[in-house]
Amino acid sequence: MAGARPAAHRRMKAEHDDMQITMTVNGVSHTRDVEARLLLIHFLRDDLGLTGSHWGCDTSNCGACVVWLDETPVKSCTVLAAMADGRRVRTVEDLALGGRLDPVQQGFAECHGLQCGFCTPGMMMTARWLLDHHPDPSAEEIREALSGQLCRCTGYENIVRSVRWASEHEARELRAGQHGPGEHGAVQHGEGR
Amino acid sequence: MQVPAYVEYEKATSVAHALALLDRFGPEARILAGGHSLIPMMKLRLAQPETLIDINGLSELSYITVTAGELRIGALTRHAQLLDSGEAARHFAVLHDAELVIADPVVRNWGTVGGSLCQADPSEDLSAAFAALKATMVIAHPGGTRTVPARDFYTGPYETVVAPGEILTEIRITIRPGGGSAYEKVGRRAGDWPVGAVGSALWLDGGGLDCGGADRGGADRGGLDGGIIADAGIGLTAVGAPHFAAAGAEEFLRGAPATEESFARAGELAAASCQPVSDQRGPADYKRHLACELTIRSLRRALARARTHGGGAPGGAPQDEG
Numbered sequence: 001m002a003g004a005r006p007a008a009h010r011r012m013k014a015e016h017d018d019m020q021i022t023m024t025v026n027g028v029s030h031t032r033d034v035e036a037r038l039l040l041i042h043f044l045r046d047d048l049g050l051t052g053s054h055w056g057c058d059t060s061n062c063g064a065c066v067v068w069l070d071e072t073p074v075k076s077c078t079v080l081a082a083m084a085d086g087r088r089v090r091t092v093e094d095l096a097l098g099g100r101l102d103p104v105q106q107g108f109a110e111c112h113g114l115q116c117g118f119c120t121p122g123m124m125m126t127a128r129w130l131l132d133h134h135p136d137p138s139a140e141e142i143r144e145a146l147s148g149q150l151c152r153c154t155g156y157e158n159i160v161r162s163v164r165w166a167s168e169h170e171a172r173e174l175r176a177g178q179h180g181p182g183e184h185g186a187v188q189h190g191e192g193r
Numbered sequence: 194m195q196v197p198a199y200v201e202y203e204k205a206t207s208v209a210h211a212l213a214l215l216d217r218f219g220p221e222a223r224i225l226a227g228g229h230s231l232i233p234m235m236k237l238r239l240a241q242p243e244t245l246i247d248i249n250g251l252s253e254l255s256y257i258t259v260t261a262g263e264l265r266i267g268a269l270t271r272h273a274q275l276l277d278s279g280e281a282a283r284h285f286a287v288l289h290d291a292e293l294v295i296a297d298p299v300v301r302n303w304g305t306v307g308g309s310l311c312q313a314d315p316s317e318d319l320s321a322a323f324a325a326l327k328a329t330m331v332i333a334h335p336g337g338t339r340t341v342p343a344r345d346f347y348t349g350p351y352e353t354v355v356a357p358g359e360i361l362t363e364i365r366i367t368i369r370p371g372g373g374s375a376y377e378k379v380g381r382r383a384g385d386w387p388v389g390a391v392g393s394a395l396w397l398d399g400g401g402l403d404c405g406g407a408d409r410g411g412a413d414r415g416g417l418d419g420g421i422i423a424d425a426g427i428g429l430t431a432v433g434a435p436h437f438a439a440a441g442a443e444e445f446l447r448g449a450p451a452t453e454e455s456f457a458r459a460g461e462l463a464a465a466s467c468q469p470v471s472d473q474r475g476p477a478d479y480k481r482h483l484a485c486e487l488t489i490r491s492l493r494r495a496l497a498r499a500r501t502h503g504g505g506a507p508g509g510a511p512q513d514e515g
Contacts, residue, residue, distance in 0.1 A: 019202060035199065036199075036200050036201060036202030036245065037196060037197040037198065037199055037200050037235075038196075039196060039197075039232075042196075058194065058195045058236065059195075059233060059236075060229060060233065060300060061384075063297075063299060066299055069303070072273070072302040072303070073299050073302060074299060074302055074303045075229075075299055075300065075303075078228060078229050078232050078233065078300075078303075079228060079232075079303065080197075080202075080225075080228065080232065080245075082202050082204075082247065083225070083228065083247060083249055085204070086250075126298075126299060144298065145298055147297050147298065147383045147384060148296065148297025148298055148299040148300055148383075148384055149297075149299070
């Protein structure tokens with residue numbers, strides 16, 4: 001299915017004028033000609049090849065497509081690529097820094113926060129945002145923050161544990177003596193992009 | 194795979210520019226705010242605009258202020274911003290209550306207050322909240338602005354008084370002393386549309402602060418003498434309430450004592466005025482039951498807030514009477 005869209009996209013290109021958009025994705029500026037109706041999730045996956053964000057329910061229910069638009073998580077199946085013109089987008093590909101996993105990613109690995117993995121990119125992007133704004137969330141707060149995202153494997157328990165693991169890990173790292181810039185942690189993350 | 198049909202796209206840089214674009218592209222142009230209602234409708238071909246006019250860059254429409262004794266909410270304010278607004282919660286807790294249960298946190302990040310209202314879904318939450326608060330909608334047109342009471346904003350399901358060349362720009366709510374408000378919703382699951390929901394607002398005679406030492410626990414029981422109701426607003430959604438309101442129940446409450454008996458009667462009157470339809474969310478008689486019960490519950494909480502906090506959410510500062 002995923003392969004069908006670019007073909008249709010090319011066919012439409014002959015019939016309709018495209019528009020030019022420029023957005024900064026994971027710190028890199030991209031300029032492309034697109035149709036106005038192109039959804040952000042398809043732009044990221046098909047035009048930029050960033051297939052980490054998953055195209056799921058297409059109805060803004062499941063949250064597998066969650067990316068950050070400027071500073072906030074959004075469901076990219078319900079945002080046009082054109083709406084991100086001139087803005088910054090952050091995807092799951094940006095979580096690991098210099099080959100080192102983000103604590104949220106480590107948490108999902110440590111606590112078995114995924115099984116099939118389809119929901120995982122969206123879960124992690126929302127979890128990263130949560131910890132940046134609420135470094136020590138309760139299990140209930142984590143559930144609320146992730147309530148717009150569906151997982152059909154884990155029953156959510158391990159996802160909540162994964163986010164808690166990341167929270168505690170980051171608190172430990174901060175306590176351990178505020179290592180220099182480049183160290184993972186809520187303070188540094190998401191800045192300078 | 195669901196994708197919108199081909200559409201033209203224009204980015205507005207100001208309200209005046211958006212109005213000029215609406216004029217240029219005619220009635221088949223649609224304003225694109227958060228798009229969380231419009232884009233799904235376009236995917237399903239339930240909406241097929243020829244041109245989208247993107248107003249997401251209009252920071253002039255994104256604000257929550259208290260001006261001239263009114264809470265004013267810009268139409269492009271995101272749901273998450275309204276939820277996070279201490280100012281809004283302090284004056285009208287019903288808005289905070291409702292925002293907590295609108296869609297989910299990620300949708301609230303991008304969906305807008307004005308977009309939700311203009312979508313005019315008959316189950317939309319804020320429509321009931323603003324009906325309860327007797328809000329006023331400000332609509333811009335090429336010649337200036339006009340105002341419309343919230344209850345006259347809707348002309349039918351998915352239809353509003355906003356004409357093709359116009360834009361909803363602001364929602365205004367008059368701040369009055371002695372007020373309290375609350376929202377009660379029953380949904381099938383987190384983030385879902387309501388099976389039924391009711392927002393209530395009460396304004397007590399004497400400003401509501403006369404019993405300054407009243408403990409919230411006592412008020413929550415609802416059996417205590419709550420004083421006389423100077424004015425009441427009851428907004429209902431998803432239950433087929435005309436204009437999202439229960440005018441008969443409000444009329445009954447005006448001048449009545451704020452007691453359980455009054456609230457029970459108001460609940461009955463509110464339910465009787467609704468015309469719910471049976472659908473996948475529930476049968477009509479259950480929705481009518483919800484209209485009654487949620488009216489009572491929301492009035493109870495509104496009263497507790499009016500007495501203990503002068504109108505705002507628990508923990509909020511007393512409301513500005515200016």
